Every structure is written in structure tokens, then in C-alpha cells.
Amino acid sequence: MSLFLAALAVLLLGGLGALAASRSPRAANLLGALGAVLGCAFGGTVALRVLAGEDLPALRAPWRVPYASFHLEVDALSAFFLLPIFGLSALAAVYATGYLRPFGGRRSLGPPWFFTNLLVAGMALVVVARNAILFLVAWEVMSLAAFFLVAWEDEREEVREAGWTYLVATHLGTAFLLALFVLLGREGGSFEFEAFRAGAQPGALFLLALVGFGTKAGFVPLHVWLPEAHPAAPSHASALLSGVMIKTGLYGLVRTVTFLGTPPAWWGWVLVGVGATSGILGVLFAIAQHDLKRLLAYHSVENVGIIALGLGLGSLGWTYGAPWLAAFGLAGALLHVLNHALFKGLLFLGAGSVLHATETREIDRLGGLGKRMPATGVAFLVGAAAITGLPPLNGFVSEFLIFLGALRGGTSSVAGVAVPGLAAIGSLALIGGLAAACFAKAFGVVFLGEPRSGEAARARESGPAMVVPMALLAAACAAIGLFPGLALRIVEPAVREVLPGPDAGWRPAAAAILDRAALAGGGFLVLAAALALLRRALLRRRPVGETVTWDCGYVRPSARMQYSSSSFAQPLTELFGILLRTRKRIVAPRGPFPAGASVATETPDPFRERLYGPAFAAIARGAAALRWIQIGRVHVYVLYVALSLLVLLAWKLG
Amino acid sequence: MTVESFLPSVLALVAAPLLPGVVNRTKAFFAGRRGPPLLQAYSDLWKLLRKGAVYSRTTSWVFRAGPVAGLAAAIVAVALVPLGPVPGALSFQGDLLLLAGLLALQRFLAVIAALDTGSAFGGMGASREVAFSALTEPALLLGLAAVARETGSLSLSEMLPAVSLASWALHGPALALVAAALLVVFLAENSRIPVDDPNTHLELTMIHEVMVLEHGGPDLAFILYGASLKLWTLGALLVGLLAPGGDPVAGGIVAFAGMVGLAGITGAIESAMARLRLLDVPRLLTGAGVLSVLGLLLVRR
Numbered sequence: 016m017s018l019f020l021a022a023l024a025v026l027l028l029g030g031l032g033a034l035a036a037s038r039s040p041r042a043a044n045l046l047g048a049l050g051a052v053l054g055c056a057f058g059g060t061v062a063l064r065v066l067a068g069e070d071l072p073a074l075r076a077p078w079r080v081p082y083a084s085f086h087l088e089v090d091a092l093s094a095f096f097l098l099p100i101f102g103l104s105a106l107a108a109v110y111a112t113g114y115l116r117p118f119g120g121r122r123s124l125g126p127p128w129f130f131t132n133l134l135v136a137g138m139a140l141v142v143v144a145r146n147a148i149l150f151l152v153a154w155e156v157m158s159l160a161a162f163f164l165v166a167w168e169d170e171r172e173e174v175r176e177a178g179w180t181y182l183v184a185t186h187l188g189t190a191f192l193l194a195l196f197v198l199l200g201r202e203g204g205s206f207e208f209e210a211f212r213a214g215a216q217p218g219a220l221f222l223l224a225l226v227g228f229g230t231k232a233g234f235v236p237l238h239v240w241l242p243e244a245h246p247a248a249p250s251h252a253s254a255l256l257s258g259v260m261i262k263t264g265l266y267g268l269v270r271t272v273t274f275l276g277t278p279p280a281w282w283g284w285v286l287v288g289v290g291a292t293s294g295i296l297g298v299l300f301a302i303a304q305h306d307l308k309r310l311l312a313y314h315s316v317e318n319v320g321i322i323a324l325g326l327g328l329g330s331l332g333w334t335y336g337a338p339w340l341a342a343f344g345l346a347g348a349l350l351h352v353l354n355h356a357l358f359k360g361l362l363f364l365g366a367g368s369v370l371h372a373t374e375t376r377e378i379d380r381l382g383g384l385g386k387r388m389p390a391t392g393v394a395f396l397v398g399a400a401a402i403t404g405l406p407p408l409n410g411f412v413s414e415f416l417i418f419l420g421a422l423r424g425g426t427s428s429v430a431g432v433a434v435p436g437l438a439a440i441g442s443l444a445l446i447g448g449l450a451a452a453c454f455a456k457a458f459g460v461v462f463l464g465e466p467r468s469g470e471a472a473r474a475r476e477s478g479p480a481m482v483v484p485m486a487l488l489a490a491a492c493a494a495i496g497l498f499p500g501l502a503l504r505i506v507e508p509a510v511r512e513v514l515p516g517p518d519a520g521w522r523p524a525a526a527a528i529l530d531r532a533a534l535a536g537g538g539f540l541v542l543a544a545a546l547a548l549l550r551r552a553l554l555r556r557r558p559v560g561e562t563v564t565w566d567c568g569y570v571r572p573s574a575r576m577q578y579s580s581s582s583f584a585q586p587l588t589e590l591f592g593i594l595l596r597t598r599k600r601i602v603a604p605r606g607p608f609p610a611g612a613s614v615a616t617e618t619p620d621p622f623r624e625r626l627y628g629p630a631f632a633a634i635a636r637g638a639a640a641l642r643w644i645q646i647g648r649v650h651v652y653v654l655y656v657a658l659s660l661l662v663l664l665a666w667k668l669g
Numbered sequence: 670m671t672v673e674s675f676l677p678s679v680l681a682l683v684a685a686p687l688l689p690g691v692v693n694r695t696k697a698f699f700a701g702r703r704g705p706p707l708l709q710a711y712s713d714l715w716k717l718l719r720k721g722a723v724y725s726r727t728t729s730w731v732f733r734a735g736p737v738a739g740l741a742a743a744i745v746a747v748a749l750v751p752l753g754p755v756p757g758a759l760s761f762q763g764d765l766l767l768l769a770g771l772l773a774l775q776r777f778l779a780v781i782a783a784l785d786t787g788s789a790f791g792g793m794g795a796s797r798e799v800a801f802s803a804l805t806e807p808a809l810l811l812g813l814a815a816v817a818r819e820t821g822s823l824s825l826s827e828m829l830p831a832v833s834l835a836s837w838a839l840h841g842p843a844l845a846l847v848a849a850a851l852l853v854v855f856l857a858e859n860s861r862i863p864v865d866d867p868n869t870h871l872e873l874t875m876i877h878e879v880m881v882l883e884h885g886g887p888d889l890a891f892i893l894y895g896a897s898l899k900l901w902t903l904g905a906l907l908v909g910l911l912a913p914g915g916d917p918v919a920g921g922i923v924a925f926a927g928m929v930g931l932a933g934i935t936g937a938i939e940s941a942m943a944r945l946r947l948l949d950v951p952r953l954l955t956g957a958g959v960l961s962v963l964g965l966l967l968v969r970r
Binding site (some may be wrong): 422437445451465534539543549553559561578584 | 718721761771773795796805809810883962
């Protein structure tokens, strides 16, 4: 435990050092990254030791805040979430030394480093806190550090707007958590986690947790802040926000369920419903986006949906006493948490590398980057294939487990399991197909073909500080895909922590299945290599020419004639138009000698436009009616304070 | 794994290019022509393998790797499917998900190779391919889930042979709905009429053909061979559902005859109807998904 505290201290010292050295970008970079990498190495060691079976004693220290205590414990579930937090953060910190460098002349690098390290420390504290007050403090530290990262480039209006949206959303979520912990604390008589129990109304507590933690995780329709905030942050922070911070919401949900005991069936149904909705809508909105980082942010909504599907199936297995369904659903969901941190981190770092080289996130202004930035291109392709769930990469492994759970549920004779199982099969299959479409677009339009603008044509590969972290993440994606048995060993202790009762030997069974799938994956790689050699041998003595792409004989082809992100997505946006409500502005060519024509499409978030926009406008109107109270003179406000105290006193005495 | 268990896969690798030949002969029969020889696809492959290649200057390594890796995925997929009562070379609980994953991988590789050419045609084909396959995937997996529900196994090599005459007698309507859905998936995924026309000559109306327009030489041979393997793989699912089980030797021969028969039926469908308008294709594919769901609901256990 002292190693864990040392990790937090080193993180904070690094952040403070960077803040103190704000004057020199180089020193800030060095101190911030050093603190982050060292801290993450310490913390990561703790997580690995716990997952390997070591029992760390809990740390209890008194704290003078009422009801609070400094109670930390690293059990297997905490350790499992610590692993991606520390792993991705260390790599993102190395990446940030390269990414932040060009900002060095214009802005101070102290604050982004300070808040990055504070965010990492906050996330780590969230998953090990065992006292509700401490948990909420850590939660706020994490959320506010994230706010300052989102709002870093505050000279841009859309960034200020995104920061504001995020701040409102995160505090609305926290309000539900406050209510949740107050109710849990009242039942248990203490704010220590170990005292918590369900009480009379476990359903209400579950719903509070679902909304409160779901806001952080980004379940539809609580996701609206996510596609605004994540793209606005600097790219290494986007990777952390999407890769690990939203997972703290899932951690909170799982942890809360462990307090509440055996879940009733409807919790599983609700989770499967929420998961299917988030998954399908998330990927649909992602397809319609033109901004690379915004597209990735919507994909996080989709992946959180997949995780919720797994959690829902696991919960149903628990309810109905089907240990394999429970284990496969939960293990798949947890493994997807780790996998998503790897590939979404990788993709955001890749998008940041593109942004670094071209200074644009607009997909339709890019193209042909694969030749100009080969390492970023390969890394992004691995991430894209992994997030799509293609074998032999890690996304396939966790989706396979969830899918297998869904198939087991769908073939069950109990209707309460079979119907959600079928819903999960259908939605996972649809999500998989749509995700393939989305990432074929994201990779194809950005990295393949011809550059669509001067910025893209002049792009250069990023430096080793940015490329090496991406390469390591890509290697991790491949490693979990090819050796799924190892990943299952990491997940198993966490699953045992959540699911009560004897473990039904699910891991050896799952490992045997996944090893066969990995064998096929290895076979694919060997065959591909053999065929590549065959192709080389066949072409060796043959003429191999080069020419232009076939253009039907048109004499002046240009890069703008390529399919763009909106034209590629058009069949799907049209098909799901009723959900997406894509806006089109078309200037059609007119007359025999048309002067100009254009098409522009835009897909704003319908929940933001139709639900939250009107709701918050109504609140603003209501608040405006109370404007007369605000006079703007200090003595009047002092009078208000005195009057309030008087009223409270009268109430207390009366 | 025994030697016999590789037989269906070896047969598939050898005999798959026969299927397009059967389709084309059937179409020629309906059109009153003699048509190309049955083994034309083999001659085409042989010819292409001995040719050079011409690449667009726009393309990168993705374009060259696409056909190679795509064929590798198709070969591994073939190893997962049984032929009638004879199990595939590799089988485990949930292998149907790996099959879907490998087909998706093959498609993804073809799509990014098409986008690598920077051609509007490549983009058009790729865009249509991903849109339509996103709709066939639920139909395929829900249909197979129905078979899994009927037979209680999650492995293709167990559940397809387990569908017997008795299960048809018991759950005939449900299995018929699933078979109809799988037929639509088979036609759509293999770019057959009524979804796509392999013989069309206008780029604007193509889906699959326009994606592979730029490939030539050995690359095109790999793509054509991969396509016939995919025809075999998806066909074997449908034949496995319809063919009665029984003795491995006799059942295997019946199933092989079934594959040839399925190619004949495909040719007959292509001769009897025109392709759908592109806008109507999603309706057909969604319809297939609905049939799968109905089949699933009708299988009671």
C-alpha cells in the first residue's frame, strides 16, 4: 500500500514540478512526464501484484472531515481497473512530451501537465477508495482535472462551450451519486463501503447508480457531453478521457451492484436495453461525423454500450443461477474495459498524430496520409481493426466472450434470459457491421487515396516520442488477440471478486475455446505470410507497371473526386435517417454552364438538440424570472445571508 | 483433429472454383447458350497467376496486402464449416462467431484496398458493400442462433449435422424461415442477383466488382479464388441445414451434390429475376433479419 501512496505522491510531485517550471516548456515536459511515468510504474506494479494473487492489507487512517476516513483497499476488481489507468497514462505521458512541444512557444505547458497527473491520481484514488466521502472527493478531483484539460485551449469558442457542457453534465451525475451514497449510508449507518447494504429499496439505489455513473460512462441519452468534451481536450488527454476516465463510471456501477446483493432480473434487462441503445446509436452517430476525434468519441459511447450488454448478461446469469452466463458476460465486459482502453487510446493518439501533422481534424481535408505517416497509419489500422472486433486482435476476444454469453442466453429455455440474449445477439451483430463501416471510412478516407488538401499533402511523420507509445499499444492489441488465455488470467480474479459462490471452472473452459480461436488467428497470419511470399515469387519475373487509377477516361482527375467521408457514409445515414436527422445543404448545378454546386451535411446530436437544448432553455427562462433578487450591492447580499440564518434558526427551534 | 477431419476443407479448397462454373452454365442453359466450360474458373485462375500486374501510383502497401490477407481469411473460414455430416477441420463452441469475424475481415480488407485506389468507383463500391453487409450480419448470426437453439450446440460442426429429418418434422416452419434468411445472406454476401450483378458492365451499378476493378494478375486471382471459397463457405451452411445427416461417406456425397445443386439454384435465380434497385436492397436484407428472428422465436425448447 505504501507503494501505491508513493505512486500518488510522485504523480502529484511531477504535476506540481511542471507547474512550478511553467516558464520553460522543456522543463515542464520533463518533470510532468517523469512524474507520470514513475508514478504509473509504481502503481502498475501494485495492480499486477494484486492480480497475481498477493493480498494487500487495507489502509485506514482517520480524517477530520465528518463521516470520512482515509480508507483505501486494492482488491482484484480495483487492481483490474488500475491496470489500464496506469498503463495507458504512462504511454500517454510519453506521447504528450512530443504532442505538447509545438504548443510550447504559445502557451505554458505547466497546467496541462499538472492536470494530466492530477487526473491520473484522481482516477486511481476513485477505484481504491473505500469510504463514500473519500470516493466523492476523488471523483470530483478527477472530474475537475478533466474539465481543465478539456478547456485548455480556451481561446476557441467551441472549446469553452464543450468545457461548460462537460461541467454541467458531470455535476448533474454527481448529484445522483450524492443521493445514492446518502441512502446507502443511512441503511448501513456508516459511510464505509463495507457497511453498505441494500436495504428496502435496492431498485431505487440501482437506478440512482445507473444514472449517476452512467453519466460518466456515457450511456445514451446521458452521453451528450462526451462527443463535445473529448475532442476538445489535447489528444493525449482525449485518450485518457475516452480510454480510462469513462470506465470509472463502469467501475462505480459494478462496485455498487456488489453492495446490493443478487440483482433482480429487471436490472439485467435494463442494462441490456441501455447497452443495445448506446451501442447502436453510438456507432450510427459516429458514422455520420466528419471530425475524426468526434467520430472516435461517439465510438466510446458504442463501446460502453457493448460493455453494458456484457454486464447485463452477467447480471441475468447471476439472477437465474446460470454461472457460465454470469461469468462470460462479466468477464467479457471487464476484458472489453481493458481492450477499449488499449485500442481507443491508440486511436486517439493516432488522431492526435494526424492533428499534429496537418492541424486539422476534418476528415474531408485529409487523405493519403498512409504514405506520408507510415507508422501512424499502421498503428491506426491495427486500432481500427481491433475496435471493429476483427480476429485476430483483442476486440474480437472480448466481444467473443460477450457474444458467447448472449448465444448461451439466447438458446436458454428461460424466457427472461432468452429474450435479452436474442436482443444482445442482434444488436452486437448490427454494431459489428456498422463499426466496420465506420472504421473503413475513418481509416480509408484519412490514410488512403490522395491528399485532399495542402496540409495533408505536406504532412510528416511524428517523432519517436509519439510513435513508440502507439506501437506499444498496437502490440498489446495483437498480444491479447493472439494469447487470450493470458488476458483471462488477469480478468479471473476480478470476476471472482464480483460474483459470489463457487466459480464453475469457467476460465479453463473459456480459455480452451479462445485458444482455438487464437489458433485460427495464428493460422491466418501464417497463411497470409505464405501467400505474400507466393505473390512475390509469382511477380518476380513478370512485368509490373505503374499508372494512374482508372477514371473512365476522364482527362483531369483531381483528389476532390474521391469518395469523401459524407459520401461514404451516405447509404447508411440515409437508411437510418429517421434516427440521425442529418441536415443537408445542397446547391444543385443549374443551367447549361453551371457556375458552382455544393453539398454539405451535418449531423448534430438529436438528444442535445431536442431534449437537453429545450430543457435547459426552459430552466434559463425560469431562472431569469428571479433576476430581480440580484441587485448587485454587497449589503443586500449580507441581508439575505442574515435572513436565511434567522429562518433556519427559527425552523430549528420551532 | 484427424486426417479425415481435413477432408471437407481440402475438398472445398479444390472444388470451390467449380461452383461459379455451375452457376454460369445454368445461366447459359436458361439463356439458350452453350456457355463457358464448367472448369472455366480454374483456367482463369491459372491464367491470372502467370500474369504481371499494373498498379496505380496512388496505391500503397494496403492495396497489395488486401488480396493476400483476404484470401488467407477465406481459407481459415473454410476450415470451420462442415460438409453435411462431416465436421470441419477446426471446431469449438462459438466457432460461428469466428466464421462471421473472418468473413468480416475478408470484407474489411477488400474495402480498404478499394479505398486505397483513390477512385470514386472504389469508394462507391466500398460504401455500398459496408452498408449492405452491416444488415446481413444480424441476419446470419440470428439465423445461426436459431439453429443453435434447435440443436443445443454452439459449434457449426455439431449443430448443422444435428439438424435431422426429425427436427424438420418438429420445427419445419422455423427451419424453413431460417433457410430462407440464410439463402438471402448467401446471395447478398456473394454479390449475386438480386443484390448485385456479377456480370454488369456499368461501374455505377456495381458493388463488389467495382471494388476489385483495379486489381490484376495474381492479386485478382487471389480475390477470385477467395470469392469462390466464400461462396462455398456460406453455401455449406445452407446445405448443412437442408441435407439430412447420416453416414459420413454417403452424407458427404449428398452434401457435395447439394453444393452443386445450390450453385444451380443460384444460376436459376439469376436467370429468373432482375437485380433490385439499390434502394430496395436494404429492405430485402432487413427482411432476411426479420425471418431469422421469427425462426428463432418459433423454435421452442
